[in-house]
Amino acid sequence: MGLADVTDTSPAIELINVNRRFLSPDGKSFATLSDFNISVARGEFVALVGPTGCGKSTTLNLITGLGKPSSGEVRVMGQPVNGIDPRIGFVFQADALFPWRTVIDNVVAGPLFRGRSREDAYAAGRDWLARVGLAKFENHYPHQLSGGMRKRVALAQTFINGPEILLMDEPFSALDAQTRVLMHEELLRLWSQTKAAVVFVTHDLEEAIALADKVYVLTARPATVKAVHTIDIPRPRVLSDLRYQPEFIEMSRRIWQDLKEEVKFGADASEAA
Amino acid sequence: MSNIAIGNGGAIVYPPGTSDAEIEAAALRAAIRHGRLVIFWRLAILALLLGTWEVFARYGIIDSFFYSYPSAIADRLYELVMEGTDEAPLYYHLYVTMEEAMIGFLFGSVFGILFGVALGRNRMMSDVLSVYIKVLNAIPRVVLAPIFILLFGFGLWSKVALSFVMVFFVVFSNAFQGVREADRAMIANAQILGASKWALTRSVIIPSAMSWIFASLHISFGFAIVGAIVGEFIGSRYGIGFIIQTARGVHDTAEMYAAIVIIVVVVLGAEWVMTRIEERLARWRPPAMNDTNG
Numbered sequence A: 001m002g003l004a005d006v007t008d009t010s011p012a013i014e015l016i017n018v019n020r021r022f023l024s025p026d027g028k029s030f031a032t033l034s035d036f037n038i039s040v041a042r043g044e045f046v047a048l049v050g051p052t053g054c055g056k057s058t059t060l061n062l063i064t065g066l067g068k069p070s071s072g073e074v075r076v077m078g079q080p081v082n083g084i085d086p087r088i089g090f091v092f093q094a095d096a097l098f099p100w101r102t103v104i105d106n107v108v109a110g111p112l113f114r115g116r117s118r119e120d121a122y123a124a125g126r127d128w129l130a131r132v133g134l135a136k137f138e139n140h141y142p143h144q145l146s147g148g149m150r151k152r153v154a155l156a157q158t159f160i161n162g163p164e165i166l167l168m169d170e171p172f173s174a175l176d177a178q179t180r181v182l183m184h185e186e187l188l189r190l191w192s193q194t195k196a197a198v199v200f201v202t203h204d205l206e207e208a209i210a211l212a213d214k215v216y217v218l219t220a221r222p223a224t225v226k227a228v229h230t231i232d233i234p235r236p237r238v239l240s241d242l243r244y245q246p247e248f249i250e251m252s253r254r255i256w257q258d259l260k261e262e263v264k265f266g267a268d269a270s271e272a273a
Numbered sequence B: 001m002s003n004i005a006i007g008n009g010g011a012i013v014y015p016p017g018t019s020d021a022e023i024e025a026a027a028l029r030a031a032i033r034h035g036r037l038v039i040f041w042r043l044a045i046l047a048l049l050l051g052t053w054e055v056f057a058r059y060g061i062i063d064s065f066f067y068s069y070p071s072a073i074a075d076r077l078y079e080l081v082m083e084g085t086d087e088a089p090l091y092y093h094l095y096v097t098m099e100e101a102m103i104g105f106l107f108g109s110v111f112g113i114l115f116g117v118a119l120g121r122n123r124m125m126s127d128v129l130s131v132y133i134k135v136l137n138a139i140p141r142v143v144l145a146p147i148f149i150l151l152f153g154f155g156l157w158s159k160v161a162l163s164f165v166m167v168f169f170v171v172f173s174n175a176f177q178g179v180r181e182a183d184r185a186m187i188a189n190a191q192i193l194g195a196s197k198w199a200l201t202r203s204v205i206i207p208s209a210m211s212w213i214f215a216s217l218h219i220s221f222g223f224a225i226v227g228a229i230v231g232e233f234i235g236s237r238y239g240i241g242f243i244i245q246t247a248r249g250v251h252d253t254a255e256m257y258a259a260i261v262i263i264v265v266v267v268l269g270a271e272w273v274m275t276r277i278e279e280r281l282a283r284w285r286p287p288a289m290n291d292t293n294g
Ligand SMILES: Nc1ncnc2c1ncn2[C@@H]1O[C@H](COP(=O)(O)OP(=O)(O)OP(=O)(O)O)[C@@H](O)[C@H]1O
Pocket: A022, A023, A024, A032, A050, A051, A052, A053, A054, A055, A056, A057, A058, A059, A221
């Protein structure tokens, strides 16, 4: 039981002095993450913002176990990452649904891969489709749905596995502004029922502030944490009016101050290269 | 209603106040008219070609000994269907050729898919074996025909072998390509959802390679027939290739053309069946542009 005690109080995600290097096409090694440290508590909602190409997707990849750090340590629930952890869920930027499967068959993919019985999986699948408001569409194929509906299928597909850690890589960036706000509300509603730890990557500061407990600003490549902003807007949050409140705008301005330099720096660096 | 006009882009322009029912009726009429016109022109071209051929051959403008002519071919076709050849009735020849082609096609595509998926999934294996596959692929398939006859005799298996090699490489390279093109986000998604390596191959990699594989099956069924017939040319006792070969021996060009007609019908039939199967399997795909606008 001693081990369980330790792991129960440990952070959901820890990256400790992580470095990640890649090879450029001409065979040179370059750093994408350098001395990267981050710790996400259980049930905490963290947003990562940073200039493009700085290493945000790379960070998420390390947490899933699909990628490995060049040095340093990645821990999930207090234990070193070793392969793909079943407690992790991932929502992608691109459409990662299986286009040849119907909506319901997409949603039950996880439970079936994990060896749950068919009745069980389909019962849970229908339940989750109802929760994201797509009960009527279970026999549609993804191409027959709108972008927002496909995202909701993707959420159901991820949430059905009951992830304790939820990684999201610009999940709503392809949606229009109104649909995006609806998706934010949907996400917060689903998340409040599970209380998973979330790492949410985005370029949209308003989105980061509206959703997260903490916003991490990363530097241009190689990424390190430049600043952490704590967002103390009480939950449950009413998102529709949030963005027009003065505190919100002030917060947005402060984070942009941090980010602006990095975006510029990144642009300068790529011009020099 | 009568002043519904065809606009610049081919789109139909309706005057304001046209009701939905009128638009639908007009669109339906336009579609039917279009369909009839297509069929008319197809038949007209066919009649023109056959008529010219017939007339040219009968008046000696082209040598009917080499080119025969449509009515003679139709006669021989009728005889072939009703009486067959001295050796066997037509259906038996057809059965022999189809058996050779089908077995070759079946094995060729199954092995093509297996090897394509295996090599597509295994970097080391594909790096090592790709050079051999390139070399084998560089061999023109028909030069193997005499060798297969020598190896497997005049019967079924020499033609099956030839059909097999005709089909295998096409299906293999498409399956390989299809596996390599499988979407990375989709693969990562399946892995995180909990797919084992085998589940990943079965429920993500193969389905996403399926449209590539099907494209190759379409082409390679024709190749399977080519394999069977070329094999029959070199040495056989039955089959459509055998009919053509015998007809050549007695300078019966009409019969050679008649045999070609038969094979064309068979290939078109197979093509049709394959398209239906593919449609059934590909219900998930968005329909190709169906806004043809009459
Ligand atoms: N597999 C790889 N091989 C080589 N270089 C890579 C690989 N993956 C990422 N990189 C490089 O690492 C850097 C960071 O990439 P990453 O995708 O993590 O950026 P990002 O912060 O997610 O950017 P964006 O905001 O545009 O999504 C980029 O310069 C990219 O070229």
